Amino acid sequence: MNLQPRPCTQCGEKVAEYGRRRCFSCLHPSLPPPVCKTCGSDDHYAGGYCRRCHPRVVSADSCSDCFAWGIWRRRGLCAACNSFRNRGHQPGRCQTCGRTVPLKKGVCRLCHCQARAIPRTWQRPDLTTAATTGQQLFLADQIRRVHLAARRPRSRTSPATVRHHPRALCWTVPRWRQDRLFEAARDMSRVTVPDVAPLDPAFTDYVAAQADNHADAQGWSPGLRERVQQSLYLLTAVHGPHETIKASTVATLPRQQSRRAVLRVTEVLATLELLNDDRPDPLDQWIHRRLSRVHPEIGEEALVWINIVRHGGPRRRPRSPATVRNQLTSAIPFLLACSERYCTLRQVTHGDLTEWLAQCPAPHNEAVALRSMFKTLKSQRLLFTNPARGVSLGARPGTVPKPLSPEAIQFMAEAAATDPALKLLIALIGIHALYPHQARALPVSAIDFVRGRLAHGDIDHPLETFTRQAAADYIELRRERWPNTRNPHLFISSQTAYSRAAVTIGWMQVVLHGLPVTAQRLREDRILEEAAVTGADPQHLCVMFNITPETGLRYIRFFQPNPADSDDASPSHLETS
Known part of the structure; x- marks a missing residue:
């Protein structure tokens, strides 16, 4: 094989043509x-x-x-x-x-x-x-995964006829664990097929048997079960029974066909208490990203407040992650404004707070967050005085619900005609007025086709034709897509089909993406429709939808607006739609 080009014998500059001596x-x-x-x-x-x-x-x-x-x-x-x-x-x-x-x-x-x-x-x-x-050059076509052994062909027999080898179902956890003198990171991304002898065969068999039991309980598919078993064999082959397996080591496993294998391996190890979860906390990363633009000293003081709100302190209970996010989001604009003038929160005065809150259109949430922050810093002796002492919270921002336009309703109807999940979600929220979290947590057993009822907990509604057909279509799609799932919830996704968890609010946002409404507005439209039919009776709304009297009066305010209110919508628009 001649890899060198033959130059032209006459000019010597260009390459000679094929079969010739000259160019x-x-x-x-x-x-x-x-x-x-x-x-x-x-x-x-x-x-x-x-x-x-x-x-x-x-x-x-x-x-x-x-x-x-x-x-x-x-x-x-x-x-x-x-x-x-x-x-x-x-x-x-x-x-x-x-x-x-x-x-x-x-x-x-x-x-x-x-x-x-x-x-x-x-x-x-x-x-x-x-x-x-800079760029690190390399030799071409050299990036290959290391195959330690040939992949065995899959058996053509059905899963029911496959004979599983007996595995150790009982294994004693070591009483003592020996810490490693030198901790070296393990990289398993280059290995696809395990072909190594395990350090402790009994430990490997125990983990494999527990993974099989977990797979049966969660309804895993045969392909997912095989990927998890191969990954667990590789992990337990290089880890002894005396040490835990880091989540960062599990993350280096090759992601074959889907990322679910890595997630399910982590889930099995956590169930067996063999996982050392060293993954970074997403909330910590979010907090540091939000505080990155703040003055460093002000950011450290705000971080003390956030840690106490998050983890609690003396005579203070820890708050939920949603509360932490909301309070920090409300306080970030004030911290950015202080970073332009001061280098520490000890320089903030009462006048600075009142002047900044006066610029906010609805300062209730901001005032709550700032009062909590300065009160906490004063109790931690990071401030000499509390500048937020005596600051008024103001009125809580409130809105008057408005009905959906006919164009929005028509757009939703056209979108729901081709999406069974969206159709059932609209039926549960837009007809039965369920809260979004109630719809996500609804089990399959709540749909009773025999009695024609939607019953779960405090919910007991009759199933009308639209909801019955929507539930039947979605359950049929659910059965075809995930035939082996053990998830008891009505709504499932590709992430929750092999677990017992409910779908998140992110799944609902994806389903409603592109629509001119949100789940909360869809529920408000249903309550306004009921109020228009019953003559705007707040007591009836409280009994019908299990809401507080203040919330019932908030819906009635649309039909009896104050003269000072300037709403574009009117009750006549709802009655004619």
Whole structure:
């Protein structure tokens, strides 16, 4: 195999044509040389291509996209870049290196490789790494996963006829655990098929048996069960029974087909109390991101307050993560304003607080957060005085619910016609007026088709035709998509189908994405419709929807507005819609 190009014997500058000793310009001086179909070069070799771009010429050169050196016959591209182009990535200017090459998410493949070369545990690769560290070139087509053993073909027999080998169902947890003198990080991303002898076969069999029991209880699919068992075998083969397994080590497992295998492996280890969860807390990361623009000393003082709100203190109970997020979100604008004038919260005066709160349209939430912050810092002896003492909270911001427009209702009806989950969600919230958290926590047993009732806890409503059909369509879709799920909740997703957890508010936001309404507005429209039919009786609304008298009067305010209120909507609009 001759990898060196043969130069022209006459001019010695260009490459000789295929089967000739001279180049095209020397053979045909009176004709202009043809241009290469790929790169536009006039160094013609054969078939309208130059030697570098010819699809059947083996050449040793650097890849034109990633600069990797190798031997190929793919028109000047390595196998990875050739596949990268064939996937439909369009050329453009790279946001990191500035070259005009095919891009994925605005970044070329060379910058993607540089970002993956610098691992970040439990974080996505930083695509801007090459702008600060430079590019590390490499040999082409050398990135391969290490296969320690050949993959055994799957058996064609049904799962019911497969005979499982007996495993140790009983294993004694060691009474003492020996700490390691030198802790070395384990990287298992290069291994796909385990072919190592376990340190303790009894421990490995025990974990495998418990994983099988967990899979049966959660209704895992055979493919997911196999991936989890392979991952657990690999982990228990290199970890002895005397040590726990770090979550960062589980994160280095190869993600085969889906990320669910890593999540389920972590779930099994946590159930067996074998997991050392060293993952960073998402709430901690969110707090530090919000405080990153604040003055460092002010940020440290605010962090003391946040830690006490979050974890509690003497005579103070810890608050929920939602409360922590809401209070910090309300206090961040004031902290940013203080960072422009002061370097510590000890310099803040009572006048600064009242002046800043006067600029807020509805300062109730901000006043609550600031009073809590300064009171906590004063109790921790970080402040000499409490500047928020005597600050009025003001009235809690309130709104008058408004009905949905006919256009919005028509848009929702068209969207629900092709989405069974959205159709059932609209029926539960828009007809039965369930709270969003009640709809997410509703079990499948709450839909009683025999008695024609929707019954769960304090909820006991008759099933009308629309809700019955919507529930039947969604349950049929649920059975087809996840036939083995053991999740008792009515609404499930690909993340919760193999567990017992309910869907989150994020799932509901995805289902309602693109609609002109939210779940809360959909429920308010149902209550306003009931109020219009019953003559705006607040007592009837309280009994019907289990709401407080203050909330009932809030809905009645739409039908009996104050003269000072300036609402665009009117009761007549609701009655005619």
